Amino acid sequence: MRVPISLRGLLASAETIVYIEDLSEKKGLMQAINPIAKLIAIAAMIISALFITSIQYLLTICLIPIIFALASRISLKQLLTRTAFIPLLMATVSIPILFLTTGTPIWTTNIGSMNLAITTEGVINFSVFISRIWFCVATLSLLILSTGFDKTLKLLATLKTPPLIIQLFSLTYRYFFVSIHEAQSILIAKEARTYINKKTINFQTLKNLGTLLSSLFIRTYERSERVYLAMKARGFDINNNTALSTIPPLHVKDVAFIASIIIIFTYIPLL
Amino acid sequence: MHIPDGFIPITFAIPAFLIVILFWTIAFKKIKITEKQVPMMGLLTALFFAAMFVNIPLFGETTAHILGGAVIGLILGPFAGLISMSIILVLQAFLFGDGGLIALGANVLNMGVIGIFIPCIIFIILNKLFKPKMGFSLWAIIFISALFSDLLSAIAAGIQVGLSPMTLYSLNVVLPAMVVNHSIIGVLEGIVTVVLIMTLLKLRPDVLEQSPILSKLYIFKNKVTKEETIDAKE
Numbered sequence: 468m469r470v471p472i473s474l475r476g477l478l479a480s481a482e483t484i485v486y487i488e489d490l491s492e493k494k495g496l497m498q499a500i501n502p503i504a505k506l507i508a509i510a511a512m513i514i515s516a517l518f519i520t521s522i523q524y525l526l527t528i529c530l531i532p533i534i535f536a537l538a539s540r541i542s543l544k545q546l547l548t549r550t551a552f553i554p555l556l557m558a559t560v561s562i563p564i565l566f567l568t569t570g571t572p573i574w575t576t577n578i579g580s581m582n583l584a585i586t587t588e589g590v591i592n593f594s595v596f597i598s599r600i601w602f603c604v605a606t607l608s609l610l611i612l613s614t615g616f617d618k619t620l621k622l623l624a625t626l627k628t629p630p631l632i633i634q635l636f637s638l639t640y641r642y643f644f645v646s647i648h649e650a651q652s653i654l655i656a657k658e659a660r661t662y663i664n665k666k667t668i669n670f671q672t673l674k675n676l677g678t679l680l681s682s683l684f685i686r687t688y689e690r691s692e693r694v695y696l697a698m699k700a701r702g703f704d705i706n707n708n709t710a711l712s713t714i715p716p717l718h719v720k721d722v723a724f725i726a727s728i729i730i731i732f733t734y735i736p737l738l
Numbered sequence: 739m740h741i742p743d744g745f746i747p748i749t750f751a752i753p754a755f756l757i758v759i760l761f762w763t764i765a766f767k768k769i770k771i772t773e774k775q776v777p778m779m780g781l782l783t784a785l786f787f788a789a790m791f792v793n794i795p796l797f798g799e800t801t802a803h804i805l806g807g808a809v810i811g812l813i814l815g816p817f818a819g820l821i822s823m824s825i826i827l828v829l830q831a832f833l834f835g836d837g838g839l840i841a842l843g844a845n846v847l848n849m850g851v852i853g854i855f856i857p858c859i860i861f862i863i864l865n866k867l868f869k870p871k872m873g874f875s876l877w878a879i880i881f882i883s884a885l886f887s888d889l890l891s892a893i894a895a896g897i898q899v900g901l902s903p904m905t906l907y908s909l910n911v912v913l914p915a916m917v918v919n920h921s922i923i924g925v926l927e928g929i930v931t932v933v934l935i936m937t938l939l940k941l942r943p944d945v946l947e948q949s950p951i952l953s954k955l956y957i958f959k960n961k962v963t964k965e966e967t968i969d970a971k972e
Contacts, residue, residue, distance in 0.1 A: 484833055513743050513840050517904065549835065553742050564906040596744075596906055603743030607839050611832050619832065629766065631776065632821070638780025639787060639825055646781075646788035673926055676804070677933020680789055684813075684934070685942055687785045691778040698777060 481647050484640075490612045495539030497613035502622040502714065504721035508728040509610045515732035516602050522591055524735055525598040532605035539613050550608050554601040561596060565589040616640055621714040642687075642694075649686050653679055739805065739895050739920070740830065741845055743838030746902045754898075755843030761851050762824070765817040779814065783822045786810055787829060805923075807853030807891060808884035808931045815950030816858040823850040844898055853891040857883035858951050869956040872939065876955070877932050884931035885924040892920035 491498060497505065512531070519525050536546040570588030577583070614622070623633050657675070717725075746754075786806040806826075811819040824846050831837035837845045861883045870876040896916030900909030907915075938946055939957075946952040 487833060510839060513838070514748055516744065517748055517840070553835070561906050592906060596904070599904070600742060600744040603838060603840075604835055607743060607831070608835050610839075611835065631766075632825070634776055635780050635783060635821065635825055636829075638777055639783040639829065642781045642784035643787055643829075646785045650788055670929065673929040674933050677930045678937055680804075680809075680930065681934045681937035681941070683785055683789065684782075684938060685945070687781050688778070688942070688945055691781045694777045694781065 481644060484616075484643070487612060488615050490541055490545070491615035491618070493540045495541070495613070497535055497539040497541075497609055499720070500613075500724050501717050501721040502614050502618050503625060504717055504725050505610055505614065506622065507725050509606050511725075511729050511732050512606050513603050515736055516599055516606075518736035519599070520595060521738070522594050522598065524738060525595060525602065528732075528735065529598055529602050529605070532602065532609055535609055536605075536612075539609070541609075541612055545612075546605060546608065549612070550601060550605045553604050554597050557600055558593075558597050561593055564593050564596075568592055618714075625714040645690070646683065646687065649683055650679070653682055739849065739892055740827075740837035741841040741848075741895060741899060742835075743840050745838075745905055746841055746844055746898055747904055748840065750898055750902060751840045751843055754847045758824075758843045758846045758851065761820060765820045769815075769817040769821070779818060779822060782810075782814065783825050786822070787826045790826070790830075804927050804930050805849060805853065805888055805891070807849055808857040808880075808887040808927065809934055811854035811858045811887070812861060812880070812883065812931075812935065812951050813946070813949050816855050818950075819854040819858070820850050823854055844895075848891045848894045848898070852894050853887050856890050857887040860886055861951055862954065865954055865956070871957055872936075877936065880932045880935050881928040884928040885921075888920050888924035888927045889917070892916045892924075 500508075512528075516525070516528065519528070533543065533546065537543065565585045566583050566589065568586050568589035570586035572584035572586055573590065575582065575584040620633055620637055623636065657679070786809065789804060789806060807819075807823065810822050813819075814822055827837060827842065827845050827850060831839065831842055831845070861879060864870075864879040864882065868875050868879065870879055893913065893916065896913040897909065899905050899916075900907065900912035905912070935946070935952070943958075946955075947958050952958075
């Protein structure tokens with residue numbers, strides 16, 4: 468039986484989270500760096516990339532996430548698979564720019580009475596845009612792939628995030644899987660009882676989705692009561708963040724990592 | 739609609755963050771979340787986070803998913819809704835790379851502030867004007883709120899991307915493209931939102947009665963008045 472598209476989407480998202488947790492447990496360069504140091508360094512790298520306009524420099528800095536990924540035991544395939552979607556989507560949308568930018572033509576063709584020309588300036592603008600986006604997506608992905616959810620919560624606690632927000636993050640993450648399980652049961656039940664050959668949108672599709680979400684809502688709401696009682700029974704206290712606020716202080720290697728990234732990425736845009 | 743890093747300059751990202759921080763501060767002061775409501779809010783955030791992965795087939799082989807701004811705003815209220823949507827956007831950016839780190843402020847501004855507050859404001863105004871009961875007028879109000887939530891979020895994102903010196907297309911290309919695209923998605927979102935809220939109104943009206951926005955519905959107010967009248971008679 469072909470897995471329905473909505474089920475596939477749900478399961479793929481859950482799989483992604485489990486896969487991130489697995490990667491963040493590996494022993495590698497980025498995993499060994501303190502999450503605070505990683506956040507500062509990666510923010511600096513992304514901000515710096517926004518100021519770089521030279522295609523040569525952008526292509527050069529694109530090697531950095533690749534090197535960091537390999538040093539963090541994240542395979543090139545894993546990195547590229549994860550980071551390809553947005554740049555590819557943007558590349559598809561931006562193809563007309565190759566023809567619309569005025570400048571020195573490098574390739575021309577005639578379609579009917581229309582004269583189309585790809586210009587050097589068009590290629591440069593296109594490449595700068597796409598390489599910058601890939602760099603930003605890949606750099607952020609490195610942060611995600613090398614930091615598990617537990618460390619992210621500790622990072623939030625260290626950054627003095629209100630306890631309420633941390634509790635909400637924690638609960639959202641945990642109950643994401645519960646919601647997926649509930650949604651999966653409803654979707655399987657629906658698929659088992661109905662046969663829809665066409666995969667086109669109509670009012671019925673939307674009505675089904677609305678009904679599905681409301682059923683999910685009711686199930687979730689009823690579960691929340693049971694969850695609250697169970698949490699209280701186990702000593703839940705909203706203001707208790709002591710278990711989370713244990714992120715270790717920055718070591719020399721962390722400071723050296725931040726300093727080297729900031730120096731390199733401050734220098735490149737000035738070139 | 740999620741703006742990735744590399745799309746908007748730092749001069750756009752910082753003001754967006756500042757506006758969002760202002761709204762977060764107000765939201766924290768306004769919402770009175772009791773300990774009992776925390777698991778409820780966490781579960782609802784997770785539910786809508788998961789709901790965004792339920793794809794509906796569109797034309798050809800493409801799919802779309804609901805953004806959920808109107809549903810979250812109308813059920814949780816604008817302030818709790820903003821917190822909830824912010825958490826969803828942070829998780830989407832950090833776990834799935836959907837959106838960016840530097841562009842997070844802009845995304846929360848578009849989908850968390852505009853996408854949540856606009857449907858709530860539209861709903862409150864239209865509800866006061868038309869006092870709808872269970873029927874077409876109520877459907878219409880919910881539909882319009884959801885449609886404009888989606889559309890105005892997209893317009894805000896379109897303006898930011900269109901005015902950005904880093905993107906390749908200008909405002910007069912990006913904005914119409916976003917408006918046309920999200921008018922269609924907005925209609926779909928409107929239908930899903932109407933079905934969801936109407937089903938809840940039929941099956942569990944007590945849940946919606948606790949909502950800061952939907953509790954203002956004429957049917958709930960009328961119910962309270964009736965109950966008060968019965969109590970007074972007794």
